[in-house]
Amino acid sequence: MTFDGSQKVIGKGAQAEVLLYYGFAYKFYKESYPAEWIAFEKKQQQAVNKAGLCSVKYYDTDNPHIIKMDLVEGDQLEKSVFKAPEQAFALLARAFRFVHQADASNTSIPPLASTADFMLTDEEKSQVLPVIERLSQKYKSCICHLDMHFLNIMIPSDAELLADKINYTIIDWMNARLAPPVFDYARTYVIFDEFAKEAVGFYKFF
Numbered sequence: 001m002t003f004d005g006s007q008k009v010i011g012k013g014a015q016a017e018v019l020l021y022y023g024f025a026y027k028f029y030k031e032s033y034p035a036e037w038i039a040f041e042k043k044q045q046q047a048v049n050k051a052g053l054c055s056v057k058y059y060d061t062d063n064p065h066i067i068k069m070d071l072v073e074g075d076q077l078e079k080s081v082f083k084a085p086e087q088a089f090a091l092l093a094r095a096f097r098f099v100h101q102a103d104a105s106n107t108s109i110p111p112l113a114s115t116a117d118f119m120l121t122d123e124e125k126s127q128v129l130p131v132i133e134r135l136s137q138k139y140k141s142c143i144c145h146l147d148m149h150f151l152n153i154m155i156p157s158d159a160e161l162l163a164d165k166i167n168y169t170i171i172d173w174m175n176a177r178l179a180p181p182v183f184d185y186a187r188t189y190v191i192f193d194e195f196a197k198e199a200v201g202f203y204k205f206f
């Protein structure tokens with residue numbers, strides 16, 4: 001896959017750059033990022049397509065480190081958080097509810113317990129795994145996004161942010177797992193606590 005120079009960077013993550021090119025978005029991973037994780041991300045996207053959670057389709061390219069995606073028009077919700085914090089947090093709450101109500105029967109999204117020990121030390125495993133097991137027995141599982149924050153929710157540009165009306169798209173489903181919803185809320189708490197301390201107070205309130 002070659003680009004003719006007209007591509008534009010529209011997003012940046014730790015492992016990939018997202019480019020706009022002839023009406024599609026392309027996620028361009030670093031060479032060092034394992035190709036099997038990219039294949040897993042494509043499989044996850046198919047599962048969320050099927051569950052009705054995100055209509056953005058992923059397509060193969062001739063380079064396993066580049067995913068072609070339907071373009072989501074608009075901006076990250078992050079851009080509106082300082083202008084309209086209450087509406088932004090209300091939309092975040094709406095997005096969580098939307099994900100958690102999805103039909104999870106026959107989904108290929110794996111249970112949290114089956115992958116949670118990945119890259120943990122033995123000590124961490126002995127702390128984390130029993131908590132997952134206990135809460136998974138106590139509460140019903142559903143699809144959890146597990147990376148829900150303002151950079152992974154896209155809204156139309158220049159639209160007035162009315163949380164109960166606006167069209168929005170949740171992206172970046174790599175971490176999605178089947179688990180009780182408390183894990184999704186807790187994960188977002190940890191993300192805010194680490195990267196946006198000022199958001200924590202608001203988040204607790206909502």
Ligand SMILES: Nc1ncnc2c1ncn2[C@@H]1O[C@H](COP(=O)(O)OP(=O)(O)O)[C@@H](O)[C@H]1O
Pocket residue numbers: 010011012013014015016018025027056069070071072073076151152171172
């Ligand atoms: N299909 C898409 N259409 C438009 N923009 C996108 C699309 N996918 C990702 N982006 C932009 O690129 C950013 C990073 O993409 P994302 O999939 O969230 O990668 P990461 O895993 O690095 O967070 C997003 O926050 C968004 O702004």
Ligand SMILES: [Mg+2]
Pocket residue numbers: 013151152172
């Ligand atoms: Mg992201």
